[in-house]
Amino acid sequence: MGTSKDILTDRIYELEQEVKQLKKYKKHIYVHETQALYMIEGELHIECEQATIVFNLETLYNDLPNMLAYCIEEHKKKDKKIKKEISLLTKL
DSSP, X not given: OOOHHHHHHHHHHHHHHHHHHHHHHTOOOOOSSOSEEEXXXXXXXXXXXXXXXXXXXXXXXXXXXXXXXXXHHHHHHHHHHHHHHHHHHHTO
């Protein structure tokens, strides 16, 4: 059995390793295209090039209104921009 200092040193090392592991999981994943989409035991799995993203379906269901609102908002912006560009081209 080590001294208190040894025990604390070992525990600090363990915690540092845990922090390193958590930082790995805290990165952003950009999904350009999905490769597969399926459900298993109340979880939605979205496979893409970098990883498989897993959502709890209950949480995802609660977030869907906001996610859809963001998608619709961006689509409207893009649609407006395209219509403006077409309008400018037809005036030439």
